[in-house]
Amino acid sequence: MINLIGEYNCKVDAKGRVMFPSSFKKQLAAVLTEGFVLKESIYERCLELYPMKTWNATMAKVATKNRFDKETNDFIRRFSAGVKLIELDGTGRFLIAKNLCNHANIKKEITMVSSIDRIEIWNSNDYQKKLESEKENFAKLVQNVMVDGESKTNGDA
Secondary structure, eight states: OOOOOOEEEEEBOTTSEEEOOHHHHHHTTTTGGGOEEEEEOSSSSSEEEEEHHHHHHHHHHHHTSOTTSHHHHHHHHHHTTTOEEEOOOTTSEEEOOHHHHHHTTOSSEEEEEEETTEEEEEEHHHHHHHHHHHHTTHHHHHHHHHOOSSOTTTTOO
């Protein structure tokens, strides 16, 4: 399993090209030549960069769903809308398509953030605002998400 670590500030040139951080290159060395998939995030105004191995595992899960169910078809259409295949060029850059830049408000300054097995790509200002807005509620979020198999009320009723 891929388990990425890091947060990197990067610049986007006028054509939408970004230098891929060398630390991510090292962490992804075994799968780098397979390429990536770039897509809009479901929950945030950012992008998600999936190593091809992670994307294929995700799509294998999706492929088990009933395609004769309208809700499933609607989900698949929306989930895969606008996805782009990404490869690093000879200098280690990749291109972010205009429609994806527009979705994530990407102009010049971005932050690339590890998110377990994928990388989130944010407008740097939006990312900082997001972190600040969640700061006060983070302890409660930890409790809600990381309590494993226990009653959230610890049996108090």
